Amino acid sequence: MKALVYHGAGKKRWEEKAPPQLVEPTDAIVRIVKTTICGTDLHILKGDVPTVGQGRTLGHEGIGIVESIGESVRNIKVGDKVIISCITVCGSCSYCKRQLYAHCKDGGWILGHKIDGTQAEKVRIPHADNSLHRLPGGVDEEAALMLSDILPTGLEIGVINGRVQPGQTIALIGAGPVGLSALLASQFYSPAHIIMIDTDDNRLSVARQFGANTVINPTKQNVVEIINKLTDGIGVDVAIECVGIPATFKICQDIIAAGGFIANVGVHGKSVDLHLESLWIKNITITTGLVNTSSTPMLLKSVQSGKIAPEKLVTHHYPLSEIEAAYEVFGNAAQEKALKIVLSA
Numbered sequence: 068m069k070a071l072v073y074h075g076a077g078k079k080r081w082e083e084k085a086p087p088q089l090v091e092p093t094d095a096i097v098r099i100v101k102t103t104i105c106g107t108d109l110h111i112l113k114g115d116v117p118t119v120g121q122g123r124t125l126g127h128e129g130i131g132i133v134e135s136i137g138e139s140v141r142n143i144k145v146g147d148k149v150i151i152s153c154i155t156v157c158g159s160c161s162y163c164k165r166q167l168y169a170h171c172k173d174g175g176w177i178l179g180h181k182i183d184g185t186q187a188e189k190v191r192i193p194h195a196d197n198s199l200h201r202l203p204g205g206v207d208e209e210a211a212l213m214l215s216d217i218l219p220t221g222l223e224i225g226v227i228n229g230r231v232q233p234g235q236t237i238a239l240i241g242a243g244p245v246g247l248s249a250l251l252a253s254q255f256y257s258p259a260h261i262i263m264i265d266t267d268d269n270r271l272s273v274a275r276q277f278g279a280n281t282v283i284n285p286t287k288q289n290v291v292e293i294i295n296k297l298t299d300g301i302g303v304d305v306a307i308e309c310v311g312i313p314a315t316f317k318i319c320q321d322i323i324a325a326g327g328f329i330a331n332v333g334v335h336g337k338s339v340d341l342h343l344e345s346l347w348i349k350n351i352t353i354t355t356g357l358v359n360t361s362s363t364p365m366l367l368k369s370v371q372s373g374k375i376a377p378e379k380l381v382t383h384h385y386p387l388s389e390i391e392a393a394y395e396v397f398g399n400a401a402q403e404k405a406l407k408i409v410l411s412a
């Protein structure tokens with residue numbers, strides 16, 4: 068079979084690789100139908116994630132058909148169409164028992180990281196019963212693909228950690244796929260006013276279509292001034308950071324109201340300044356995290372009923388065999404106006 072293989076910083080190739088085999092009785096082998104590229108894959112290719120070894124197949128998102136199962140798999144059957152969760156869940160370790168699946172001792176984020184991932188014709192999924200979600204007939208495959216990672220991440224690490232409540236004013240910093248997912252998911256909780264902050268005017272106009280009430284481009288506008296005006300000088304109740312650089316984390320600290328929540332979603336490669344000299348008195352809460360994907364079944368029902376339409380995040384389509392070209396486009400997301408790229412087998 069073919070797979071997109073990492074060969075060290077800056078190097079990847081769509082190449083022939085031995086197809087995956089069942090290893091544990093709890094495994095399933097899934098034939099990929101659709102997969103996509105995540106910002107995290109670009110971090111890996113930059114060499115930012117040294118735990119990814121050379122020869123690793125990338126990718127942690129996908130939709131597929133179950134081709135074979137180990138003898139202990141009970142809920143998933145051969146022939147099922149499934150969402151592959153970016154988090155592998157053993158279901159029985161001490162973290163899983165606390166529903167902290169992101170930190171599962173025999174799973175967590177391992178796909179396209181510690182074991183071969185989904186940017187391939189086939190993938191081995193450990194703990195298949197807990198790590199795959201059966202896709203009911205009639206659900207849009209592209210919408211479902213957004214439930215592998217970005218929509219649960221936006222909801223759990225942005226909106227739920229940030230305790231978004233009805234009537235609040237919230238700010239999202241970063242209108243990339245995850246920031247826009249948080250924007251969609253925040254609307255489950257009816258905030259009164261949603262502000263999106265990003266340096267890319269195209270992404271800001273997408274954010275408006277997705278429900279942002281105010282958009283701010285910090286390269287052209289004064290973020291603090293605009294937010295002070297909007298909130299009578301109080302600031303926002305929740306600031307959701309979806310970029311992962313010092314400048315955007317600083318914006319969160321500059322605009323947060325007393326009693327507010329700063330929910331960090333962004334993947335940070337550098338340390339940030341924490342301005343405790345101004346925040347110590349403000350009764351704020353800062354949260355961090357990696358998605359647990361415990362919200363995936365709920366999100367699947369919301370997609371099925373039409374309450375949320377994450378397929379709107381898809382901007383480009385490629386055959387899986389042209390994944391290298393798709394990476395070029397995703398790597399130039401601003402110029403290409405790219406959000407999520409769907410690769411179909």
Ligand SMILES: [Zn+2]
Nearest residue numbers: 105106107216
């Ligand atoms: Zn991802």
Ligand SMILES: [Zn+2]
Nearest residue numbers: 157160163171
């Ligand atoms: Zn576990």
